[in-house]
Amino acid sequence: MSNNIENLSAWQKFIKKMTKANEIGKEEDIMTDHDYDGIRELDNVLPPWWLYGFYITIAISIFYYIMVFMGNYNQEKEYADSVEEGKKEVEAWIAQDKKAHPEKYTEAKAYTDAAHLAKGKELFASKTCFACHAVDGGGGIGPNLTDDKWILGGGVKNIFNTITKGGRPGKGMVAWENSISKEERQLLASYIISLQGKKTANPKAAEGDIIWNGK
Numbered sequence: 694m695s696n697n698i699e700n701l702s703a704w705q706k707f708i709k710k711m712t713k714a715n716e717i718g719k720e721e722d723i724m725t726d727h728d729y730d731g732i733r734e735l736d737n738v739l740p741p742w743w744l745y746g747f748y749i750t751i752a753i754s755i756f757y758y759i760m761v762f763m764g765n766y767n768q769e770k771e772y773a774d775s776v777e778e779g780k781k782e783v784e785a786w787i788a789q790d791k792k793a794h795p796e797k798y799t800e801a802k803a804y805t806d807a808a809h810l811a812k813g814k815e816l817f818a819s820k821t822c823f824a825c826h827a828v829d830g831g832g833g834i835g836p837n838l839t840d841d842k843w844i845l846g847g848g849v850k851n852i853f854n855t856i857t858k859g860g861r862p863g864k865g866m867v868a869w870e871n872s873i874s875k876e877e878r879q880l881l882a883s884y885i886i887s888l889q890g891k892k893t894a895n896p897k898a899a900e901g902d903i904i905w906n907g908k
């Protein structure tokens with residue numbers, strides 16, 4: 694019980710210290726001689742709680758002044774820093790992805806030696822490409838692969854990409870990504886490149902307006 698009273702009085706002391714309010718009934722002590730049509734004015738001191746808050750804002754403003762105008766901390770730097778951080782995260786992700794799926798990051802390569810081209814020719818038959826492009830690549834449902842006109846672009850990169858991702862929607866050339874391995878798609882693209890300019894039994898008229906003749 695006595696503890697409570699002590700606590701209370703300590704609290705009251707604190708409040709008194711923080712407000713420095715003049716006691717009621719002692720207004721005369723701080724009454725100024727200002728008198729405006731009977732309205733009088735008390736000369737209260739600034740309450741310490743308010744004053745301390747004001748000092749804190751001054752201290753903070755000095756801190757920011759030094760940081761922004763003397764140090765190099767500002768919004769632009771903060772932005773640049775977070776962009777830098779983001780770039781690092783992306784790089785880390787790519788590095789990780791490269792490890793997990795190395796095949797996604799290696800460029801398709803074109804083989805030119807007979808052994809690989811023979812394998813490509815075999816695949817052209819076994820993977821049913823011939824059904825639409827003819828056994829010799831002269832074309833049928835699908836375009837002639839021996840001329841220098843390409844609908845989707847020539848060169849190993851484009852041809853590999855067409856085999857991987859397919860042709861334009863609804864045209865009949867599907868994406869072979871999931872049914873033919875990357876190495877086999879490279880062999881097929883290499884074989885198709887080797888067909889450039891070859892005479893075929895029943896050549897289909899050239900289609901497409903991208904010119905690429907193997908060079």
Ligand code: HEC
Nearest residue numbers: 820821822825835843844845846855860861864865866881
């Ligand atoms: C069902 C028929 C069909 C089959 C099977 C087929 N293709 Fe195609 N292919 C097409 C059609 C149709 C196009 C034209 C796509 C377009 O116009 O967008 C085409 C386009 C292409 C092109 C691009 C030609 C150009 O002018 O840009 C290549 C390369 C190609 N096929 C390779 C292959 C390979 C390799 C296979 C076997 C794995 C294959 N195709 C199987 C129908 C087929």
